[in-house]
Amino acid sequence: MFPSYQLPTINALQQPTTNAWVEQAISNLDTILLDHAHCERKAAGVALNFMFRYPSNVKMIKELTKIAKEELEHFEQVNEWLERRNIPMGPLNAPPYGAALKAQVRRQEPQRLLDSLLVTGLIEARSHERLGLLSIYCPDPELAAFYGSLMASEARHYGTYWVLADTYFDREVFMERLQELAMVESELLANLHPEPRIHS
Numbered sequence: 001m002f003p004s005y006q007l008p009t010i011n012a013l014q015q016p017t018t019n020a021w022v023e024q025a026i027s028n029l030d031t032i033l034l035d036h037a038h039c040e041r042k043a044a045g046v047a048l049n050f051m052f053r054y055p056s057n058v059k060m061i062k063e064l065t066k067i068a069k070e071e072l073e074h075f076e077q078v079n080e081w082l083e084r085r086n087i088p089m090g091p092l093n094a095p096p097y098g099a100a101l102k103a104q105v106r107r108q109e110p111q112r113l114l115d116s117l118l119v120t121g122l123i124e125a126r127s128h129e130r131l132g133l134l135s136i137y138c139p140d141p142e143l144a145a146f147y148g149s150l151m152a153s154e155a156r157h158y159g160t161y162w163v164l165a166d167t168y169f170d171r172e173v174f175m176e177r178l179q180e181l182a183m184v185e186s187e188l189l190a191n192l193h194p195e196p197r198i199h200s
């Protein structure tokens with residue numbers, strides 16, 4: 001499916017998630033599930049936004065149609081977990097992570113497209129890593145298995161965002177900017193946010 005050359009994988013993340021995050025998350029699973037539902041909804045929205053903003057990038061449209069559908073399926077599945085655990089769907093304030101990463105996106109094209117793809121890929125990579133941690137440490141075995149089932153899709157998602165960045169930009173430019181944004185991404189998570197969130 002992807003080209004056979006070596007692409008940056010989860011190694012793109014500069015710093016691994018801390019134990020403190022895992023402890024905070026597993027002690028607040030209901031809040032994490034509610035936040036997770038919002039993350040899946042936003043991920044679908046992000047994929048759709050790319051399609052609206054760049055309607056003539058055919059390869060991108062094809063790939064992101066698949067991602068948008070999958071994210072909506074995840075949204076539906078997480079919502080089922082909310083119902084099962086009697087967690088009311090409601091608003092939840094987002095941690096500063098997403099807005100702070102978005103602020104890194106340069107305003108001019110084509111840099112705007114490059115940065116948007118890389119930032120979205122980094123968010124997907126972090127989700128993949130953290131859902132993986134939840135699949136190991138979540139005390140509810142069924143919920144842990146659910147997290148495990150989502151991990152593979154999130155890995156495919158960040159793979160797709162890297163492939164798209166690599167399609168539309170020079171490898172060197174893409175790698176250099178990825179490195180810069182990955183540093184910012186890890187710095188944003190260096191201090192644990194007081195409230196439990198997927199990206200706290």
Ligand SMILES: [Fe+2]
Nearest residue numbers: 040043071074
């Ligand atoms: Fe997802």
Ligand SMILES: [Fe+2]
Nearest residue numbers: 043124154157
């Ligand atoms: Fe995703």
